Amino acid sequence: MSPLTELAAELEQLSCERAQDFLARDISFWTRERGEGQWVAIEILGHLCDSAINNHQRFVRAMIQGGVEWPGYAQDDMVRVQGFLREEPHQVVRLWQTLNMHLAHVMEQMKPEQMQYACVIGKSAQVTLEWLARDYVRHLKHHLKEIV
Numbered sequence: 001m002s003p004l005t006e007l008a009a010e011l012e013q014l015s016c017e018r019a020q021d022f023l024a025r026d027i028s029f030w031t032r033e034r035g036e037g038q039w040v041a042i043e044i045l046g047h048l049c050d051s052a053i054n055n056h057q058r059f060v061r062a063m064i065q066g067g068v069e070w071p072g073y074a075q076d077d078m079v080r081v082q083g084f085l086r087e088e089p090h091q092v093v094r095l096w097q098t099l100n101m102h103l104a105h106v107m108e109q110m111k112p113e114q115m116q117y118a119c120v121i122g123k124s125a126q127v128t129l130e131w132l133a134r135d136y137v138r139h140l141k142h143h144l145k146e147i148v
Contacts, residue, residue: 046084072122
């Protein structure tokens, strides 16, 4: 059993519960303005898909290579060019849930020694792979509060 089993279970449960709630929401929920310069709910969820995709690569590459140096990413540009406002919200919800279910699975594969691997993301200070995994879930929860 991985030391991240509880975190993975939390991620799975959160993803399933929120996806069920999100699939019941209509288009007005997803596109309601939140203020100038702020993403609407569907853009926040799209950002969370980007975060899951980036973190998947970080986790897997760190596990393979014994650590990872990975670039940061231009989150505003990524949300903009993908046009989440023009995508069917239920499709984005399903993508988000699927990505997180797989990330939970990947977390369960981490061995204790791998969790201490050094990770450097962009210009940020070095952290461990365990810190990166826990921070991913913290980041996810932060943005889910913004959506709801």
